[in-house]
Amino acid sequence: MTVRKGSETILFGISDLFALIISSFIIIPVTVFIREFGYLPVTYLFGVKNPRITIGSGPSVYMFGVFDIRKYYHMYSWFSFDDIKRKSNFAYIMVYASPILTNTLFALTLNTLIANGFLEDQARFWNRFIFYAFFYVLIDAVPMLMTNGKPNNGMIIYELIRYGKRVDYCEDDIIPSTTQVDNDYEEEMKIIEEKKEKIEKEKHGISEETSESVEKEAVQRQLAEDVQDASEELSKEKGSD
Structure with a gap:
């Protein structure tokens, strides 16, 4: 945001800093959670086994139902499951399309409400939600390879429609296994505890x-x-x- 004050131009002001903080610690994390939550109802339709939505990172502090709340809250959430009973290309296409459809529906709903006079007093705040929702739609929908050649959801959908299977060379699961996540978590916590003990010993000489x-x-x-x-x-x- 550019603010003109006489002949001086301020490129980034206090209001922009406040907006950045709100976006980083509220809007983006909530938008990511909505994206990950979008997997859940679709996978239930196809008989998902052991679904889990993990919110945050680090040690687990509370679990209820399918939700695993971690200690360090920020913009990191993810969905995991072990298997789906009714396997088919259509089922997997719907699963990978679910976060795209969820964020699109969320953004269009907010946009419709604002356009019809609702949420006008907080329009700027909700417009940021719309912006980031469409941002994740774009990142998900446009077929591309991500870190270490891992395909995004759009690329998986493209491969399933065109070839009837995944053809990328990445062997990692796009959606992780809940059991594997639990095993990795136990290993990480074990390593962390060992490092804590070592640090405590070093502190005491x-x-x-x-x-x-x-x-x-x-x-x-x-x-x-x-x-x-x-x-x-x-x-x-x-x-x-």
Whole structure:
């Protein structure tokens, strides 16, 4: 946003900073959640197994139903499932098209409400929702390869329609398996706990080698004390004899 103040031009003002914060911490995360939630009703139609919507990242703090709430909240949410009972190209096309359709419906609904005089007082706020909803529609719908050659939903839909199967060289699942997500989570938490323990030891000036040597010294000291106690007992017994 450009604001003119006399001969001076301000390219980025306080109001823009406030709008950026609102977009980063409210609008984008909610839009991403709506996108991921779009998978759920469609997959239920085809008999989804073990669906999960994970919100945020890091350690899990609360789970209810299909929702897994993580500790670090931002714009990171994803949908996962293990399998679908009624498998067909049409089923998979509908699954991959579901976030596109959901965000499109969400944006058009908001746009219609604003155009008909509703939400006028907060029109600027809701217009940002419309902008980011269509942004994710664009990213999803236009066929393209993403990170490490992984196809987006649009590319998967294109391949299924044209070839009847995936033909890209990426072997990763586009929608992750819930079971695999749980296994990866357990491994990550195990690694994190190990690193935490290591950091705590380093904070107290105890390295792993020092810790091991301290344990050995403690065992040796205990053995020496046990030997000494045993010797004293034997001496007492001989003296009494």
